[in-house]
Every structure is written in C-alpha cells, then in structure tokens.
Amino acid sequence: MNAAVTESPIQLHRPAKPVAPAAGPWTREAVLALMEKPFMELVQQAHAVHREHWPDGDIELASLLSVKTGGCPEDCGYCPQSVHYDTGVDASKLMAPDAVLEAARAAQQAGATRFCMGAAWRSPNDRDVEKVAELVRGVRGLGLQTCATLGMLSPSQAGTLAEAGLDYYNHNLDSAPDFYPTIIGTRQYQDRLDTLKNVRDAGIHVCCGGIVGMGETRDQRAGLVAELANLNPPPESVPVNDLVRVEGTPLAEGLKESAPLDPFEVVRVIAAARITMPGSRVRLSAGRRELGDGIQALCFMAGANSIFYGDKLLVTGNPDAEGDRALLQRLDLKTTGQVVAAKG
Ligand code: SF4
Numbered sequence: 001m002n003a004a005v006t007e008s009p010i011q012l013h014r015p016a017k018p019v020a021p022a023a024g025p026w027t028r029e030a031v032l033a034l035m036e037k038p039f040m041e042l043v044q045q046a047h048a049v050h051r052e053h054w055p056d057g058d059i060e061l062a063s064l065l066s067v068k069t070g071g072c073p074e075d076c077g078y079c080p081q082s083v084h085y086d087t088g089v090d091a092s093k094l095m096a097p098d099a100v101l102e103a104a105r106a107a108q109q110a111g112a113t114r115f116c117m118g119a120a121w122r123s124p125n126d127r128d129v130e131k132v133a134e135l136v137r138g139v140r141g142l143g144l145q146t147c148a149t150l151g152m153l154s155p156s157q158a159g160t161l162a163e164a165g166l167d168y169y170n171h172n173l174d175s176a177p178d179f180y181p182t183i184i185g186t187r188q189y190q191d192r193l194d195t196l197k198n199v200r201d202a203g204i205h206v207c208c209g210g211i212v213g214m215g216e217t218r219d220q221r222a223g224l225v226a227e228l229a230n231l232n233p234p235p236e237s238v239p240v241n242d243l244v245r246v247e248g249t250p251l252a253e254g255l256k257e258s259a260p261l262d263p264f265e266v267v268r269v270i271a272a273a274r275i276t277m278p279g280s281r282v283r284l285s286a287g288r289r290e291l292g293d294g295i296q297a298l299c300f301m302a303g304a305n306s307i308f309y310g311d312k313l314l315v316t317g318n319p320d321a322e323g324d325r326a327l328l329q330r331l332d333l334k335t336t337g338q339v340v341a342a343k344g
Pocket of ligand 1: 072073074075079080081082119120121122151
C-alpha cells in the first residue's frame, strides 16, 4: 500500500450534505439536448456546475459488501445473482454479524467512509429486516455511514431500518421506463418508485441510479437521467454503472455480437447527471475496471465524486483499492475522509 495516501479511520456521523434543489423539472428532451452537446462543451459545463456545488472536490469512497449472495427470484437480465441464470454464483445465507463488522472495519481502515450492505432478495421478510437493522447498528457504531440494498421495502420495513440509523437505501431505477421491460420481467417500474417513496417517507437518504450499456439508446439514457433528476427531491447518491457482461446472463448473451458502449458515452451520462442533479453525489460504479484510468479521470472532471472502493462489487470485479488510491493521488484528488480529517 502506498504510505503517502494511507488514511486513519475517521468518525463520520455528520448528516449528509443537504441536497441542492434539482435544476429541473427536466424533460427527457432537455436532458438529451445536453447529452448531444459537443463533448468538450458538455464536460466543461458539468465541471463548472461541479465546482460551484462541490468546492472541496473530494471523492467519496464507498465500500460494498454482499451480505447475502445469489438465489434471487428476480430476473434482472444483467445480474449473475438471479436464480434464473446459470452463472456459477452459489446462493448463500445472510452473513453473521461478526463477519460483516470485520469487513466494515477493514473497509474503514482502508479509507472508506460509507459501507453498503447488499442482499439478493426480491423483498426481505420482517425477520430479515430486523437482522439487517442489527448490522446497521453495528456498522454505524464504528463511525461509518451506512447504506443497504435489500430489494423492495414496505413502509414499516423502511421505518425499522430508519430507527436503526440507516443513512442511505440503494434502490436503482436501472433504466428509462420504456427500456425497463426489456431487461426485467418480474417487477414493474412503479414497484421501484413505490419503494423509493417508502424509503424517503421514513427519512432515509436515497441512493438511486442505473446502468448503461445494456443496448439502450442515448435517448433512453437521457430518459433515465430525467427520471432520476425529477424525483422530488433527487437522490442524494446517484450510482452510474457501465454494464459488466457476466457470462450466463441474458444481456451478456444478447449483446455478444455488439461492441461495448463507447466509454465517452458514460462520461456524457455522468455530465448530464451532474448538471441535472447538482447537489447529488454521482458515483462511478460498476465497470470502472473496463473504463480504464483515462476515462475515469474524465468522469471525475465531468462531476463524478464518489466511487465504489474495494476489490469486489457484489459479485463482479472492481479495481483494487491500492490502484484506486494511486489513481486519485496521480490526479491530486482528495478523498472525503482526507478532507474531513483536514477540517478537523
Ligand atoms: S439485481 Fe438485485 S433484484 Fe435483480 S436479480 Fe440481481 S440481486 Fe435480484
């Protein structure tokens, strides 16, 4: 590990930065018009918005742990954890609290300030939610921000997690409403919106984004960004994933004759998210390893200010933590932990 960028664990119970109002409402056409701007003009505009709203320019390091892997009854066409596809991912039970806390401590030692726990459920039962609430209390007790992604939640389940102190709930819209049925058949777009409302009503911050590179059009990518920006308020965290084609999933099979999405298109999506959701953390998520350092630098320029950090993203690969630290150092970018520590 590079000693120059090693961090000490910090206590981080600050409330999330208040979200600036979205500069919307945004029509899909308006977002598309943004994304169709000359590339440099778009990046420059997004960078100006970013500097205005995020003067520290820090990059949040969020660590993600799969606390219950595989065996999911949903049929998301990109996901190796679905029970419908043969991807070699074995189903496991919910991890024991000690093991989760050990992973959270390790993530904190490595500089992460947010710890996300993912479980492959369609919708957890109330006992599962109680168990996750215990995990939330434990992780929060370490001084980390907590996030969970467990599938669809009822209002009372969201309330249980809120009482445990859950800071964020991740529930992605995945894509534009008109592309959604192409990739998922076991639930409706409205189901996602309902859970997001339950989470919001319980007072939990929302982490919500999507995936690009699934065969959608640019217009549909604009549609996703418009949907996110028009949530009221917009999500505090917006993960942008570039599809990782995992063998055995329908999308990997269906796209095998197609070239991967042009990486500059990912930068355009990041820029559009930054401009339309100026106060949100825009997280460059799955697919970073494939994008490479240069494109990631452009994404930071265009307003990405959060990354998933750690060697594994649920069940797919991610750049190693040491490589990430080195990249941030090469770009003279500070992590949130470093900025908070410097401010005392
Ligand atoms: S993305 Fe989530 S809901 Fe969909 S199959 Fe995978 S684990 Fe299940």
